[in-house]
Amino acid sequence: MPVPPKPIPPLYTVYILRSTVNHSSLYIGSTPNPPRRLKQHNGEAKGGAARTSRRQFRPWEMVGLVSGFPGMVAALKFEWALNNPHVSLHIPANSRITVATQRKRNGQPRRPRHSIKSIISNVHLLLRVPSFARWPLTVHFFAPEIYRAWITYCDTATEPLRETIPVCTNFPPSSADEGTSTDEPSPWGIHALPLDYAPMKEYVEKTRSLYSFEREGECVICGERLEHGEGLYATCSNSLCEGTGHISCWSRHLLGSNPGEDIIPISGHCPKCEGKVTWGDMMKEMSLRIRGQKEVEKMFKKRRKRKASVTTESP
Structure with missing residues (x-):
């Protein structure tokens, strides 16, 4: 029986794990739920990976990740390429930063040991190669020193990163902030990510x-009448705008004057409200509307209020 298609997930990430005991011990993985996955790596929940199960390296922390993958397979491709940049076909041979200097018994190149510098440089490289360059990805850092290493590499990189790739930081609160605030501390790091x-x-x-x-009205790009249920339509993501159009028209509009050079749009402006729109957001909404009826119903389902228990006192 075929598996029904699913909507683009709310979150899928490729993460960098670091031992808090030995900072040179690093691990790369993928997950749709970073907080749960971190508990698994630290032995607080079932699962995890054999390489992170040794007690002398626990606890682990997630110091950075890349989010925005359209599904598990996409994230696994990026994860494998980041774990194996010395042999990944996603990286042209003349662009490799990591090169194997040893070989396994079977003659295959041995994967060089990870370092923060090598991981950061290869994340930067993978975000530029044709396989991933136009995906709606976001880079996150949760440790100041890792972010500083990223900035240092970006300043010296021979090729710049695409300007439309967001780079976000969310560091732990300082002890001074914790001491002066009387409110509940806000979630930070992976715990602040929308799951x-x-x-x-x-x-x-x-x-x-x-x-x-x-x-639906008329297509905001070509002006043709949009017949209900007879095509794939996308709508502007800006709150006060209902500009709707054919997927093909939106694609041509956002690709601009060079539609033949690229296939996947990135972002642009709505022709109706002139507000900024992102192709990835529009596709996520469309996939949710068409394939995620259960998820939509869950989103708008009203929570039932629990009835207060009534206790009776004996005379």
């Missing part, structure tokens, strides 16, 4: 109303 579709609720609510009442 569900909640950030898209307003966007989905708008398109839910638009498509349910057949208010």
Whole structure:
């Protein structure tokens, strides 16, 4: 029985793990749920990896990750390439930063040992190669020294990173901040990442109303009437705009004057409201609308209030 197609997941990441006991011990993995995965690596939940199970290296911490992968397979491709940059076919041979100097018994190149510098340089490289350069990815750092290493490498890199790739930081609060605040500490690092579709609720609510009442109107790019249920349509992600159009028209519009050079758009401006739109956000909403009915229903399901228990006192 074929597996029904699923919507683009709310989060899928490739992460960098570092031992808090020995900072030279590093691990690269992928997951849709970084907090849960970190618990597994630290033995607080079932699962994890054999390479992170040794007690002398625990606890581990996630010091950085790349998010925005459209699914598990996409994340696994990036993870494998980052773990094996010396042989990955995603990296042209003349662009390799990491080169194997030893071989295994079977004659295959032995993977060089990871370092923060090698991982950061190869993340930068993979975000530039044709296989991943136009994906809607975001880079996150959760340790100041790792972010400084990233900035240092970016300043010396021979080729710049695409400007539309966001680089976010979320460091642990300082002891001074913790001592002066009386409020509950805000989640930081991987615990501040959205694990569900909640950030898209307003966007989905708008398109839910638009498509349910057949208010698609005319394509904002070509002007043709959009017949309900007879095509793939995308809607502007800006809150006050309902500009809707054919997927093919949006693609041509966002690719601009060089549609033949690239296949996947990145971002641009809505022709109706002139606000910025991102192709990845629009595709995530469309996939959720078409393939994620259960996820949408869960998003708008009202939580039942628990009834207060009534206790009776004996005379």
